[in-house]
Amino acid sequence: xxxxxxxxxxxxxxxxxxxxxxxxxxxxxxxxxxxxxxxxxxxxxxxxxxxxxxxxxxxxxxxxxxxxxxxxxxxxxxxxxxxxxxxxxxxxxxxxxxxxxxxxxxxxxxxxxxxxxxxxxxxxxxxxxxxxxxxxxxxxxxxxxxxxxxxxxxxxxxxxxxxxxxxxxxxxxxxxxxxxxxxxxxxxxxxxxxxxxxxxxxxxxxxxxxxxxxxxxxxxxxxxxxxxxxxxxxxxxxxxxxxxxxxxx
Amino acid sequence: xxxxxxxxxxxxxxxxxxxxxxxxxxxxxxxxxxxxxxxxxxxxxxxxxxxxxxxxxxxxxxxxxxxxxxxxxxxxxxxxxxxxxxxxxxxxxxxxxxxxxxxxxxxxxxxxxxxxxxxxxxxxxxxxxxxxxxxxxxxxxxxxxxxxxxxxxxxxxxxxxxxxxxxxxxxxxxxxxxxxxxxxxxxxxxxxxxxxxxxxxxxxxxxxxxxxxxxxxxxxxxxxxxxxxxxxxx
Numbered sequence: 001x002x003x004x005x006x007x008x009x010x011x012x013x014x015x016x017x018x019x020x021x022x023x024x025x026x027x028x029x030x031x032x033x034x035x036x037x038x039x040x041x042x043x044x045x046x047x048x049x050x051x052x053x054x055x056x057x058x059x060x061x062x063x064x065x066x067x068x069x070x071x072x073x074x075x076x077x078x079x080x081x082x083x084x085x086x087x088x089x090x091x092x093x094x095x096x097x098x099x100x101x102x103x104x105x106x107x108x109x110x111x112x113x114x115x116x117x118x119x120x121x122x123x124x125x126x127x128x129x130x131x132x133x134x135x136x137x138x139x140x141x142x143x144x145x146x147x148x149x150x151x152x153x154x155x156x157x158x159x160x161x162x163x164x165x166x167x168x169x170x171x172x173x174x175x176x177x178x179x180x181x182x183x184x185x186x187x188x189x190x191x192x193x194x195x196x197x198x199x200x201x202x203x204x205x206x207x208x209x210x211x212x213x214x215x216x217x218x219x220x221x222x223x224x225x226x227x228x229x230x231x232x233x234x235x236x237x238x239x240x241x242x243x244x245x246x247x248x249x
Numbered sequence: 250x251x252x253x254x255x256x257x258x259x260x261x262x263x264x265x266x267x268x269x270x271x272x273x274x275x276x277x278x279x280x281x282x283x284x285x286x287x288x289x290x291x292x293x294x295x296x297x298x299x300x301x302x303x304x305x306x307x308x309x310x311x312x313x314x315x316x317x318x319x320x321x322x323x324x325x326x327x328x329x330x331x332x333x334x335x336x337x338x339x340x341x342x343x344x345x346x347x348x349x350x351x352x353x354x355x356x357x358x359x360x361x362x363x364x365x366x367x368x369x370x371x372x373x374x375x376x377x378x379x380x381x382x383x384x385x386x387x388x389x390x391x392x393x394x395x396x397x398x399x400x401x402x403x404x405x406x407x408x409x410x411x412x413x414x415x416x417x418x419x420x421x422x423x424x425x426x427x428x429x430x431x432x433x434x435x436x437x438x439x440x441x442x443x444x445x446x447x448x449x450x451x452x453x454x455x456x457x458x459x460x461x462x463x464x465x466x467x468x469x470x471x472x473x474x475x476x477x478x479x480x481x482x483x
Binding site for chain 1 (some may be wrong): 268269271274275332334335336343369370374398400402403405406408409412413416417420422423425426427429430433434435436437438439440442460461476482483
């Protein structure tokens with residue numbers, strides 16, 4: 001995410017959209033028949049089982065799958081070259097994207113992750129889904145794969161100007177940090193998602209000032225559709241994440 | 250008389266605030282979701298039974314810190330959501346019109362084995378003395394604290410971490426990893442820093458707890474007697 005000045009959001013947004021045409025959204029599918037029609041092996045669970053991995057749970061609605069891989073938790077998963085490469089291949093089988101291992105954030109040692117981006121649209125996949133999360137256990141990695149297969153593209157009418165104004169959302173606080181990103185939003189494996197669409201995501205954070213007796217820290221997350229899609233509401237594809245301003249005030 | 254043999258999870262939350270008379274604190278409209286989704290999934294999977302301590306103005310610090318009731322007593326775990334902050338290095342859970350400092354009171358001999366605070370700033374691991382408030386007195390029953398070493402996002406979708414956590418516990422994942430994985434799996438922006446804190450009789454004991462202990466293991470652990478060691482996992 002890019003860190004922004006509070007007054008910079010409009011300019012930052014303009015820079016993101018002015019140099020390119022509005023990217024398409026994609027219908028998503030988990031159905032076996034549609035996947036076979038697309039020449040795919042099948043849903044994530046089938047691909048994982050065919051790779052010899054133990055599938056713990058598979059969510060038919062979202063296509064998300066949980067599985068385990070044996071390994072020592074004292075070593076980061078990416079060091080297991082064989083499994084690492086195999087996982088990237090599995091992801092590619094489920095949906096053709098660019099996949100990459102991410103570096104653990106500072107202060108994190110229990111998790112590793114694969115994230116993704118759409119090559120053809122030159123945008124990252126953001127949000128809780130769109131990759132694989134690996135949590136280390138004593139003798140295995142618990143893996144959660146949330147990658148949905150794309151089906152038909154839906155071309156937009158154009159960019160949608162975000163309604164987000166951090167000066168409103170920051171309430172009375174002056175001391176806030178604002179972060180922004182533009183990408184395709186993929187929901188978590190616990191959500192049904194039928195559309196992968198480009199969104200603007202903004203995070204506003206206020207750290208409590210220890211000198212102020214009654215101050216409290218908070219973080220707000222704003223997800224807004226980045227494009228206008230005919231016959232589809234702004235909530236399509238981001239139902240659990242889009243909240244019109246004012247709902248939480 | 251009905252006696253439950255199931256573990257008991259106690260839930261409470263605050264979605265809006267009149268703390269110290271202030272009405273401008275940001276609302277946490279979806280703060281109810283993580284504890285309730287946790288309870289719904291845990292009960293559905295036969296992991297525990299749930300009790301609700303209340304919502305918003307019903308939840309008083311006095312009902313946890315011993316000035317009135319001791320609502321955490323007799324439970325195996327508590328899952329509470331509201332605003333959180335550190336004051337002089339000690340965690341405060343801000344309730345509708347009150348604040349509770351669980352390191353000082355309320356998680357004592359009769360209290361839960363696992364306490365989850367779905368709120369900002371349970372600890373600041375950059376502070377070399379972060380564990381002092383939790384070390385200051387022995388809480389024989391408490392073996393694990395779960396929360397955030399950062400601000401926490403309270404949002405409809407992010408709250409699915411509660412359901413995810415119960416689901417991971419039910420399939421036998423170690424508790425600490427299950428919490429960290431559940432939070433990260435619903436982290437939309439990559440800035441959540443979940444933390445698990447283990448209380449043991451030695452460094453090895455606390456580390457084993459954080460690495461290996463499943464829900465059933467933690468609930469079966471004997472009370473700590475003295476010389477409590479505090480360790481963290483992120």
